[in-house]
Amino acid sequence: MTVTATESGTPENGASRAAGTDAPGAGRPAPSGGPFAPPRLAERARALADNPEEWIHRVRLDPQGRWYERVHQDADHEIWLISWLPGQSTGFHDHGGSAGAFAVALGALEEHRVRDHRAVGAGQVRSFGPDYVHDVRNTSDAPAVSVHVYAPPLSTMRRYDLDADGELVRLAAESADDW
Numbered sequence: 001m002t003v004t005a006t007e008s009g010t011p012e013n014g015a016s017r018a019a020g021t022d023a024p025g026a027g028r029p030a031p032s033g034g035p036f037a038p039p040r041l042a043e044r045a046r047a048l049a050d051n052p053e054e055w056i057h058r059v060r061l062d063p064q065g066r067w068y069e070r071v072h073q074d075a076d077h078e079i080w081l082i083s084w085l086p087g088q089s090t091g092f093h094d095h096g097g098s099a100g101a102f103a104v105a106l107g108a109l110e111e112h113r114v115r116d117h118r119a120v121g122a123g124q125v126r127s128f129g130p131d132y133v134h135d136v137r138n139t140s141d142a143p144a145v146s147v148h149v150y151a152p153p154l155s156t157m158r159r160y161d162l163d164a165d166g167e168l169v170r171l172a173a174e175s176a177d178d179w
């Protein structure tokens with residue numbers, strides 16, 4: 001595919017921001033089938049991750065926090081590039097009503113869920129449905145770059161922390177107006 005557009009912002013901002021609206025998820029529910037079902041999003045993410053010549057010139061590394069750029073958005077889905085220096089992470093968050101997928105193009109990441117975590121190396125992809133909570137981290141000693149696809153485009157995200165019992169505690173919500 002061709003990278004068609006660019007816009008700065010963040011779908012997975014690790015910085016503390018003022019709470020946005022507490023609106024429910026995306027305006028439209030994530031599709032359970034069809035071209036924007038999670039397996040298709042995974043294919044889309046992997047296809048772009050496998051062709052870094054289309055986007056590598058955009059990528060920057062930011063020691064202040066993850067660098068990110070939206071490279072495509074339409075009514076059905078959006079695509080982001082994210083770079084991660086060692087130690088950079090998202091914190092626990094959901095994606096509102098959007099389904100999504102991310103593929104690691106360069107380097108290696110870890111996906112943490114409440115009770116487990118897994119390595120996601122270059123060439124690997126993870127996909128998920130609405131209301132999925134995870135924390136993605138670069139625990140390696142080298143930079144990483146990943147491609148993220150969301151359908152419908154992200155409209156709200158909630159941030160979470162873990163309490164002393166290891167249970168999720170809901171923190172602020174962010175809406176698309178915040179990024």
Ligand SMILES: [Fe+2]
Nearest residue numbers: 012093095134
């Ligand atoms: Fe995420």
